[in-house]
Amino acid sequence: MGRPPCCDKMGMKKGPWTPEEDIILVSYIQEHGPGNWRAVPANTGLLRCSKSCRLRWTNYLRPGIKRGNFTEHEEKMIIHLQALLGNRWAAIASYIPERTDNDIKNYWNTHLKKKLNKLQTDLDGHSRNGFPGLPPISKGQWERRLQTDIHTARQALCEALSLENQDHHQDLKPSNGFQSLKIPNQASTYAWSTDNVSRLLAGWMRNSPKNGRTISETTRNSSNSPISTDSTSSEGTPSAPNTDIISPEALESLLSFDHSTPMSLEETTNCTSNTTFFQAENKPNLENKIPISMLEKWLLDEAGAQGQDDMIDISLDDTDELF
DNA sequence: AACAACCTCAACCGCTCCCCA
């Protein structure tokens, strides 16, 4: 159905990127800026589809990417945000600018999921009310707790947003492209890239180019250096319309309460006239409304055991306790 | 040392969204 994937084009290369390809891509973007990905393969001669180029750039070559171990703080952020936003990795990544959505997604799937599962099973050992990890409470209690949590979350969000409104240091607004980041040195927008390229070359000289992994390691190491952390490009993802605006400080405030609970965006906007929060989300209520309706179903239907795994997402309680 | 099992993460796939003619 639909048009064929661009990668189906004859002659398009797949698989790991070589250092040469990285250099070509970085050089091109350095000159033209990211965006218009369709034109990238055509103008560079890269035998890669536009999607592949974009992916390589956003997940690997883009400035400001931090690689390696996630800090405890980052873990907490991810856990909270995942509970709040669901598996909207790009949105989550916008609050952790140094990490890519792919990175966060991988980390969630490989580490945090297991960690949370383990901790939850450790905590209760057996399923309660069909909800592993939840305390043994009645449906009525559960409902009241949910309402309380929603109220708490709403208050916290209101506080966070009001803080944000007053906030004069909005240097860092979340955004995929980091358009809102204060860039210390605009002139050196792509200085990192030259650096990166030279590192790539250095790494390439040291290691066999046959090994795609080698360059990854090289780049990974270089990315851990401080050079990349401040050099967020204003062109990061220029076409990304991102109005998911809430400052990290506000987010911290939002996440700092013990029993955070997701609220619908409707509720969010009801509590404040500031409609910039998440207003760009196209499916604003899906993540939260659906589980809540499922909860209603469950509350009404004694035998309603379906979708309970999904509903766990709306009980964000106690993620803080995991640490 | 050899093999198997498991883990990690870069990259791909398929879908949706959004813009524009």
Add this chain to the structure above:
DNA sequence: GTGGGGAGCGGTTGAGGTTGT
């Protein structure tokens, strides 16, 4: 209003690495 095309996103895959036996 609508259809086509590009961009972006989330889920999934699989090659390579690591750990256990």
